[in-house]
Amino acid sequence: MATDDSWIWDGGRVCLDFANTLRCRWRATPEETLRNPGDLSLWLQEAGLLAPGGPNHIDTTVLTSGRRLREAADRAVLAVADGRLPSPADVALLNRSATQAPRPALQIAITDxxxxPAGTTSLTTDPLAALALVAQDAVELLLSPEIGRVRVCGADTCALRFLDRSPAHNRRWCSMSRCGNRTKVRLHQARARRDHPAP
Incomplete structure (x- = not known):
């Protein structure tokens, strides 16, 4: 089973974080972090979509549906971010899944x-409803001006998706501490070797 530290939460949207559960997409065989139903359950809980300790009946059918949703959302988001229309099949899958999302519950607080109002919560005990919240987030992103800020990490060996909310809209890395620093160090070392070749 995956652990919560094997997931990366730098996407800026839950649908992008979900897309990032499939790593190393540049490889012939990407790295799957949702290897079994327990992994999906734990990811949905860590994402704040699925209530822990509930029935959480996730079987291999739900896992397959989750992976299919993840890939449809990823393809659709990347297509629209690139100025293209997503496939009708991906749109249909996203719409079908999003309709199963629970209605967000308005919360209240006593202040002074x-x-x-204290915001809303969409926490659910139904895994399919939790996946529907991911689909709903993807639909909202696809219709949002933020879609033009979706990026793929610039590191050669990463390909994680993220939303560029930097002031200058020029973020290149999924995370500076992970890919940005590693890439800068590698480029610096390459320049140093080129400028000062070994005798």
Missing amino acids: GRLE
Whole structure:
């Protein structure tokens, strides 16, 4: 079973973080982090979509559906970010899944002696409903101006997806601490070898 530290949460949207559960997409055989139903259950819990300790009945059918949703969302987001239309099949899958999302529950808080809205929660005990929240997030992103800020990490051996919210809209790495620094060190070492060749 995967551990929560094997997942990366730098996507900026839950649908991008979900797409990033398939790693090393540049390889002939990418690295799957959702290897079994327990991995999917744990990911949905860590993402704040699935209530821990509930029935959480995830079987291989739900896992297959989750992987299919992940790939449809990934293809659709990358297509629209690139100025193309997604495939009708991917649109249909996203729409079908998004309709199963639970209605977000409005929360209240008492602040300074008054009732105020405290946001919403969509936490569910149904894994398919949790996956529907991922689909709903993908649909919202596809229709949002933010779709033009979706990027793929610039490191040669990464390919993680993320939303560029940097002020200058020029973020290149999924994470500076992971890919950005490694790439800069590698380029610096290559320049040093070129400028100061060994005798």
